[in-house]
Amino acid sequence: TVCSSKYVLSQMHPIWQTPLAVPGGDRQSPIDIAVRKTQWDRKLQPLEMRYDPRTCQQIWNNGYSFIVEYDDTSDRSTLKGGPLEDQFRLCQFHFHWGESNAWGSEHSVDRHLFPAELHLVHWNADKYSLFEEAVLEDNGLGVIGVFLKLGKRHEGLQKLVDALPAVRHKDSVVEFSRFDPACLLPENTEDYWTYAGSLTTPPLTEAVTWMVMKQPIEVSHDQLAVFRSLLFTSAEEEVQRSMVNNFRVQQPLAGRTVRSSFD
Numbered sequence: 001t002v003c004s005s006k007y008v009l010s011q012m013h014p015i016w017q018t019p020l021a022v023p024g025g026d027r028q029s030p031i032d033i034a035v036r037k038t039q040w041d042r043k044l045q046p047l048e049m050r051y052d053p054r055t056c057q058q059i060w061n062n063g064y065s066f067i068v069e070y071d072d073t074s075d076r077s078t079l080k081g082g083p084l085e086d087q088f089r090l091c092q093f094h095f096h097w098g099e100s101n102a103w104g105s106e107h108s109v110d111r112h113l114f115p116a117e118l119h120l121v122h123w124n125a126d127k128y129s130l131f132e133e134a135v136l137e138d139n140g141l142g143v144i145g146v147f148l149k150l151g152k153r154h155e156g157l158q159k160l161v162d163a164l165p166a167v168r169h170k171d172s173v174v175e176f177s178r179f180d181p182a183c184l185l186p187e188n189t190e191d192y193w194t195y196a197g198s199l200t201t202p203p204l205t206e207a208v209t210w211m212v213m214k215q216p217i218e219v220s221h222d223q224l225a226v227f228r229s230l231l232f233t234s235a236e237e238e239v240q241r242s243m244v245n246n247f248r249v250q251q252p253l254a255g256r257t258v259r260s261s262f263d
């Protein structure tokens, strides 16, 4: 099916056509979170996000998703706590979504897929000096995942949605400032799952501590429709392709434990 084949992705997206540095590892992402098999870890502290909206810089259509980029040259927008031992810096967030509301998220909960999933990407600035370095290392990245479910219009997201027509084509970039990423977090950030995984696109490195929020945020069908109006293709290409189904097929858990911060 369209929604679960890596081979579909490899035909559709240039990003998957470059030679893959697949580590062939046993901690790949995304995964299904089987709630009954998760383990409550009472020692998991709440996550501490301190985001400065003034570090927000631009939106970029990279031909696979749209990416909202933050200035990560200093500790102005940071994440620590939870399963993390170090302080991590926010560098960007992006989404994955489907062509229909029946799928689109990368992770799932008891096999339930959501129409979209937000990823807030942070890198370990205590241990590494550059994102490019952290990507290659164990404990280099911390990604917060937030599920999007269908519901009422999300006011915070709307400012971003309004800017998306300017980055319709691949390789387009537009200035975007003063966007507080905290407005995209659910009300309850105390309940989350965490596990050791990987990036979900090349280089697929096993550098990621995943923190997936239990509570989804609500967005409207119209807001998702604007995501789907973006294009994988550049303005020069003759055949334009809608940016949809930009998620990776789920990977085996392979003996890993998913911990929960809640009982």
Ligand code: SG4
Residues within 6 Å of the ligand: 062, 064, 065, 066, 067, 092, 094, 119, 121, 135, 143, 198, 199, 200, 201
């Ligand atoms: C998306 O393709 C983003 O566009 C990528 O961002 C991101 O790569 C990639 O997803 C993988 O991230 O949280 N889904 S994920 O594992 O963050 C990186 C860019 O290419 C390295 C800038």
Ligand code: ZN
Residues within 6 Å of the ligand: 094, 095, 096, 119, 200
């Ligand atoms: Zn992602």
